[in-house]
Amino acid sequence: MTPKALLGRVALYALLAAVTFLVCFPLVWAFFTSMKPKDEIFLWPPTLWPSTWTLENYRALLQGKDAYFQAGAAGGGQPPPSAFFLDWFLNSVIVTLGTTVISTLVSTLAAYSLTRFRFPGQRAVPYLALVGYMVPSIIFVFPMFLVMADLRLTDTLLSLILGYVCITLPFCMWLMWAFFRGVPIEIEEAALVDGASRLRVFWEIVLPTAWPGIVAAAIFTLIVSWNDYLFGRVFMNSMENLPLTVGVMHFFDGTHVDWGLMMASSVIMTVPMAILFMALQRHLVAGFGAGAVKG
Amino acid sequence: MDVRIEGLSKSFGSNQVLKSLDMTFPERRFVTLLGPSGCGKTTLLRMIAGLERATAGAIYFGGNRVDHLSPGDRNIAMVFQSYALYPTMDVAQNIGYGLKVRGIPKADRAEKVGVVARVLEIGQLLARKPRALSGGQRQRVALGRAMVRKPDIFLMDEPLSNLDAKLRATMRGELKRFHLDLETTSIYVTHDQLEAMTMSDLVAVMDQGVVQQFATPEEVYDRPANLFVAGFIGSPPMNFAEAELGEAAGRPVLRIAGRALPVPPQFDLSGAPSRLTLGIRPQDVRLAAPEAPDAIPGTVWMTELIGSERLIEVEIAPRLRITAEVRSEIRAELNAPAAVAFDMAKLHLFDPGTGRALPRR
Numbered sequence: 001m002t003p004k005a006l007l008g009r010v011a012l013y014a015l016l017a018a019v020t021f022l023v024c025f026p027l028v029w030a031f032f033t034s035m036k037p038k039d040e041i042f043l044w045p046p047t048l049w050p051s052t053w054t055l056e057n058y059r060a061l062l063q064g065k066d067a068y069f070q071a072g073a074a075g076g077g078q079p080p081p082s083a084f085f086l087d088w089f090l091n092s093v094i095v096t097l098g099t100t101v102i103s104t105l106v107s108t109l110a111a112y113s114l115t116r117f118r119f120p121g122q123r124a125v126p127y128l129a130l131v132g133y134m135v136p137s138i139i140f141v142f143p144m145f146l147v148m149a150d151l152r153l154t155d156t157l158l159s160l161i162l163g164y165v166c167i168t169l170p171f172c173m174w175l176m177w178a179f180f181r182g183v184p185i186e187i188e189e190a191a192l193v194d195g196a197s198r199l200r201v202f203w204e205i206v207l208p209t210a211w212p213g214i215v216a217a218a219i220f221t222l223i224v225s226w227n228d229y230l231f232g233r234v235f236m237n238s239m240e241n242l243p244l245t246v247g248v249m250h251f252f253d254g255t256h257v258d259w260g261l262m263m264a265s266s267v268i269m270t271v272p273m274a275i276l277f278m279a280l281q282r283h284l285v286a287g288f289g290a291g292a293v294k295g
Numbered sequence: 296m297d298v299r300i301e302g303l304s305k306s307f308g309s310n311q312v313l314k315s316l317d318m319t320f321p322e323r324r325f326v327t328l329l330g331p332s333g334c335g336k337t338t339l340l341r342m343i344a345g346l347e348r349a350t351a352g353a354i355y356f357g358g359n360r361v362d363h364l365s366p367g368d369r370n371i372a373m374v375f376q377s378y379a380l381y382p383t384m385d386v387a388q389n390i391g392y393g394l395k396v397r398g399i400p401k402a403d404r405a406e407k408v409g410v411v412a413r414v415l416e417i418g419q420l421l422a423r424k425p426r427a428l429s430g431g432q433r434q435r436v437a438l439g440r441a442m443v444r445k446p447d448i449f450l451m452d453e454p455l456s457n458l459d460a461k462l463r464a465t466m467r468g469e470l471k472r473f474h475l476d477l478e479t480t481s482i483y484v485t486h487d488q489l490e491a492m493t494m495s496d497l498v499a500v501m502d503q504g505v506v507q508q509f510a511t512p513e514e515v516y517d518r519p520a521n522l523f524v525a526g527f528i529g530s531p532p533m534n535f536a537e538a539e540l541g542e543a544a545g546r547p548v549l550r551i552a553g554r555a556l557p558v559p560p561q562f563d564l565s566g567a568p569s570r571l572t573l574g575i576r577p578q579d580v581r582l583a584a585p586e587a588p589d590a591i592p593g594t595v596w597m598t599e600l601i602g603s604e605r606l607i608e609v610e611i612a613p614r615l616r617i618t619a620e621v622r623s624e625i626r627a628e629l630n631a632p633a634a635v636a637f638d639m640a641k642l643h644l645f646d647p648g649t650g651r652a653l654p655r656r
Contacts, residue, residue, distance in 0.1 A: 186379035189346050194393035194440070195367030208383040 027270065034058070034263035041259050057264035061085045081250035082261060087240045088247035089268070092226060095157050095243060099164040099225040103172050104218045106165075111176030112206065116185070126177045129170035137167050141234050148235060159235045160243065164225040172217040179213030180206075215283040219276075226273060244269055296357040296447040296480055297322040298343060303352035305338055305504075312338045314504040315352065320497075322357075325474050325481045327491040330501035331527070336484045337452055339501075343482060344373050344450050356447060367396070372441035373450040376457065378433045380425040380440075387412075387421040390439040397444075411439045431462050438470075442477065449474070449481040455490060467493055488528055492516065500524045522650040525574050525643055531606060533643070534580065534617045538573040540564070549573060549644075552612040554591050559639045563654045567646065571653070574643035577606060580619035582627070583636035590634035591617070595627045609633050 001009070029048070033041055034057050036050040059065070064083030114125055144163055145154065153159040183206065191201045207214070232246040239250075248265040251258045298320040305313040313335045320326045328336035341347040343354060345366035354362050361369050372393075380389050388395075390411060391404045399407075412418045415435045425433060434454065441449060454470070455463045471494045474481050485491055491498045492512045499509045500523070508520040519525035525533050538549040540558075547564055548555040551573065558564065583590040593611035600606075605623045610616045617635050627633055644653040 184377055184379065186375045186377050187381060189344075189366070190373065190375060190379040190440070191381070191392065191396075192346065193344060193366045193371060193373045194444075195396040196392075197367070200396070205381055205383075209381075211383075 030263045030266045030270075033259060034267050036260065038260055057260040058268075061261060061264050061268070081239070081247070084239050084242070084247060084250075085265065088242050088244045091157060091241060092244040092269075095160045095164065096222055096225045098157070098161040099168065100218050100221045102161065102165050103168045103221045104214060107169055107172035107176050107217055108207075108210065108214055110173050111180050112202070114173075114177050115180040116188075126174050130174045133167075133171040133174070137230060140166065141230055144231075145234050154235055155237050155241055157241065160225075160231055163231045163235060164221070164228065167228075167231075168221045168224050172221060175217050175220070176210070176213050179210055179216075183209050212283060215280050219280060222273070222276065226269075298448060298480060298482070299355040299358075300339075300343075301353045301355070303339070303342065303354065304350045305335070305342060305347065306350045312504050313342075316506060318499065318506060318509060320480060320482055322480055323478050324496040325471070325483065325494060326497045326499065327483045327485060327495040328499050328501055329485060329488060329491040329527075330507075332486060334501040335504040336486075336501050340373075340450055340452055340482060340484045343448070344371055345369050369448070370444075370446055371448040371450055372444055372446035374437045374441050374452065374454040376453040378425075378437040378454075378457075380433055380436055382425055385422050385424055386417065386428070386436050386439075389425065389436055390443050393440065393444045407443050408439075411443045414442070415439050430458055431466070434458060434466060438473065442473065445477075446479060449477065449479045451481065451483045453485055454483075456485075456487070470494060488530070492528075500527060502527070518652070518655070519574075519643065520652055522572065522574075522645050522647075525645070525652070529576055531577050531618055531620065533574045533576050536573050536615055536617070537647070538571050540567060540569050540571055552591050552593070552615065556589065556637070556639065558644075559642055561640075561655045562644055563656050567644075567653055568648060570647060572645040572647045574645060575617070575637045576641065577618040577620040579638040579641035580617055580635050581638070582607065582609075582619055582621060582625065583634045585632065585634040587634070587636060589636045589639075591636070592632065592634040593617075595629055595631050595633045598627050598629070607633070609635050611635065 032048060032050055035053050035055070036047075037052055037054045037056060040047065040050060040052060061082050062085065064080065064085065111126075114122060141163075144166065148154045148159040148162070151159075153162070187205055187209065188201050191205045192198075196204065227245065228243070229245045232243040236242050236246065239247075244265065248262060248269075251261045251265070300316055300318050303313055303316045304311065316339065328339060330336050338347060342349055345361070345364060345368075349362060353360055356369065366373075381392065384392065387405070387408050391408045394404045394407060408421070409418070412421055415438060417432060417435050417439065420428065420432060420436075425436065428436065434457075437454070451470075455466050458466060467490060470483075474494075483490075483494065495512055497509065498512050498515050500507045500515060502523050508515055508524045510518075510520075515524060516528055519528060519533075522535070526535070536551055538551040538556075541548050541550050541555065543555050543557075547558040549558055549571065585592045591611045593609040595607060596610040596616050597608040598605060600623055603623055604620050605625060607619045607621060607625075607627050608616045609619065619635050645651065646653065
């Protein structure tokens with residue numbers, strides 16, 4: 001390796017290390033903070049590595065016990081916010097899975113028909129869908145709230161699922177549309193000639209080929225609906241119906257911020273997504289290979 | 296099983312791709328649909344396969360009408376230009392898919408796939424995915440997928456066009472060999488006249504949605520039915536020249552570039568127009584001494600060496616050039632005087648109005 005190439009390599013690794021640090025530090029900090037007892041969190045100078053390791057924050061979350069709010073400082077007689085943590089977690093899981101299933105299924109079928117059947121507006125739909133996604137969701141949220149109110153769906157998980165489907169479906173459809181356009185139609189014709197029915201062709205030939213695209217669309221939907229705050233904040237009001245993102249905001253009030261609970265919640269929120277992403281990202285790349293047709 | 300089509304038409308919107316075709320593809324013959332791109336040959340093949348619906352007309356396989364049947368119910372096999380292998384399946388699954396769809400048990404399937412793989416010499420590739428195969432190997436897998444089901448009709452859509460020249464020459468021979476072994480009616484689409492001439496029992500030359508000539512390769516080459524076929528078949532292409540039909544010493548002659556050539560006796564001149572289009576292949580033109588009675592004098596316009604032969608283009612009248620294919624030892628200086636002579640037995644005559652070849656006795 002020439003000195004110049006070596007220098008370039010060193011600079012590249014330095015840059016990568018810097019970016020990695022920037023991305024990882026908040027996560028690491030959140031994890032360590034969640035493992036510290038309350039009085040160590042505010043220690044000055046701060047400790048990165050907890051001097052005393054404790055699970056008290058996690059215990060408080062999972063058992064619904066919380067020293068400060070329990071004492072009634074927040075409001076008389078009400079259960080503390082941490083008592084709802086498991087509800088919130090379950091709400092987020094239900095809403096996220098529901099949205100992902102609906103969005104992925106509908107967008108896959110819609111995109112397939114957009115690329116394989118001729119009908120008026122066939123070319124315009126994917127582009128219009130993309131334009132729709134470019135509009136910020138805050139523009140949609142209040143009209144949608146009114147619609148949900150008319151439908152008497154506010155404060156239900158279904159309203160969140162429908163809202164997130166509206167936000168994610170257009171982009172997923174565009175993604176799958178772009179993907180299906182790259183799947184040569186001859187593969188399907190070959191299967192038809194081989195004797196398979198249309199449905200069987202879709203199930204056995206098209207879907208496995210489109211798997212990476214479906215995984216990409218599903219991951220996108222998962223992230224959007226798991227991380228959303230806006231819709232949850234506007235559509236929901238009962239404590240037990242909130243999604244996690246909105247719920248954890250109850251860990252601080254005008255006078256008090258419970259960083260220990262906040263950080264423990266953050267870790268619990270991050271871990272499932274991180275595991276899921278690591279499991280799925282392999283599929284994003286695998287199967288993308290060409291070779292079905294000339295290549 | 297023979298394939299018969301009757302009054303078959305196909306339009307895409309206002310664009311008529313096939314114009315009321317009537318043809319019979321005889322049983323167990325290898326028939327090629329040959330023509331330039333856009334002539335309708337692939338559309339015809341796809342209609343026989345059932346991948347495209349006819350606008351009008353009927354298709355029969357062995358006397359049974361099949362237009363209403365889906366591709367899977369026609370017992371055909373098709374090799375696509377892009378091979379169209381299933382990317383998520385390995386080679387064995389690709390070949391066996393048609394059997395699986397038809398509910399053949401796994402053990403039988405494996406045995407049949409094994410037999411085909413042995414014939415095609417791809418036995419060692421059965422566990423590979425298509426992306427790990429070379430172009431020639433993919434081609435063989437596509438063939439295997441078609442062969443394994445013992446189809447009634449074997450359809451091929453330019454299957455060799457993605458291969459390099461050397462492999463294409465090898466595969467031409469192999470395809471022909473497979474056809475003879477399978478004894479299946481084969482319909483083959485190509486724009487490559489060499490493939491059509493070397494492999495076919497019958498060639499259908501198509502242009503603008505019409506079959507221009509449907510005959511053996513020899514006949515298509517030696518007796519082209521019209522100007523299109525004459526110009527499309529043969530390399531280098533046939534020379535064409537306008538000629539005036541006249542008479543000299545009581546015998547019919549063709550006047551061209553100031554010369555009078557006797558009309559060969561094989562032509563029936565009754566009803567022929569006074570102006571004709573004369574066609575002669577470069578292989579049937581030789582360089583002649585200028586004083587020879589049948590020589591047409593001119594000047595050398597261009598020469599090209601094409602391996603064992605040389606092409607010499609001689610300008611015999613303003614903007615009228617005749618190409619002669621001669622042995623490569625024969626050299627000619629640019630702009631030097633030269634004369635060409637035609638092998639009159641190989642002459643072609645066409646009616647310039649209709650484009651049709653003049654009838655022969």
